Amino acid sequence: MAVPARNQQAKIIPSVAESDTYLSKEDYFGEGRKVKFVTYGCQMNINDMETVRSILFANGYVETDDERMADIVLLMTCSIREGAEGKVWRMLKRLRRKGAKRQTIGVLGCMAERVRHRLLTDENAVDIVAGPDSYRDLPRLLAVTRTGHSAINVQLSLEETYADVSPVRVDSAAKSAFVSIMRGCDNMCTYCIVPFTRGRERSRPLRSIVEEVKRLSDQGCKQVVLLGQNVNSYRDTSEISYASSGVDNVGLSPGFKTVYRPKKGGLSFLTLLERVSNVDPEMRIRFTSPHPKDFPIQVLELIKDRVNICNQIHLPAQSGSNAVLETMGRGYTRESYLALVHQIRQLIPDVSLTSDFIAGFCGESENDHKETLDLIRHVKYSFCYVFPYSMREQSKRSSTAVSGRADGGTKVVVENCEVDGCDESRQLRPGDYVAVEIKEANSQTLIGRALRRTTLQEFANERFRIGRLADVL
The missing domain is CATH 3.30.750.200 (Transcription Regulator spoIIAA)
Structure with missing residues (x-):
């Protein structure tokens, strides 16, 4: 097996076409090579690493929790703040200092997109650089490193990339799961690098999202968190029958504006939320991270009416000053935010x-x-x-x-x-009925997390077990 030469001047393989001359599909197979997965940053990165697991496991790679036993170490990275990148650089420095076993090191995600040249040339720190839309290419990139070269793919897509990939979750028995529904952001807030590291907004077909939620329900999952950089601007235009029609033209929150042309046609976040919440009445639905502009009255009414959509809304304000909000390019004023x-x-x-x-x-x-x-x-x-x-x-x-x-x-x-x-x-008082997610249960004690006030009639009286909802007084 060829050893990547990170201590020498690395040749970067930028595209599939260039590597086809000396690699076959058989070379992409992992042959049981052990991978250590390390994730930094947001929930989207956790979900992305679950997608990476699925792709690599299907190509003959296996996971190890022991970094010392790993043939490959893959870091899923975040660039939203300087401190997040600092953690990755410190990790890379530590990995390079290890002299025992020669490992293939890869940086995935936002840092791969933002500082790719520094990673591969200036710092000569890694063997693989893979951006957020190139995880399908990882088997090829890993095959390239076995020939003694470094490899890179940071091309961003204009379409959803992983709709047909079923994520492999770290804990298959977990009662909560992340489901990615869209990627990228078009808002161009002046402080934010996400449009440059994650690309333009593109939404996953609604049908594939509902199918994934159904699978999770069948597996006993009790909570789904819908993910996106701007999750409530979701709009599926994948089907010709409604791609340009006005079937779901809900507007923006009153008093809010966008820097781009308002999106029309297709199926919006409202329809997605309605259909996902219909899959399993006992499955709690959450979503993050939204933008205040994309909360039309219809979405709020649906949250009010559906018991299984959690009454928790993340409403990023970023500032309380109109002058700063204008400089940030947020598209609203303090007054319109408070009205919402x-x-x-x-x-x-x-x-x-x-x-x-x-x-x-x-x-x-x-x-x-x-x-x-x-x-x-x-x-x-x-x-x-x-x-x-x-x-x-x-x-x-x-x-x-x-x-x-x-x-x-x-x-x-x-x-x-x-x-x-x-x-x-919202402080709970004696006498309040509260919906609680049970975390631990035995014959004498129930330990859980309070979700919201409720009424006893909302949930069936069933045996208590971890992951179930219970009413407590």
């Missing part, structure tokens, strides 16, 4: 709202920061993810001078004490 919050709570009184915020964005003043804190206090979220701004090359703001609360490398944080009293309305 009011509409949601009017329709779904027990809803749990969560959000994302960026502190220290370019040009943010102390007053802008105070407006963000005021928004957090006003909305009373159940939970917020708050991060200091991290400059990303290629994003629109990367070409301008940085001026804001993060000047001089100072990290800006929002202290817990600044937002006391969040979501007081």
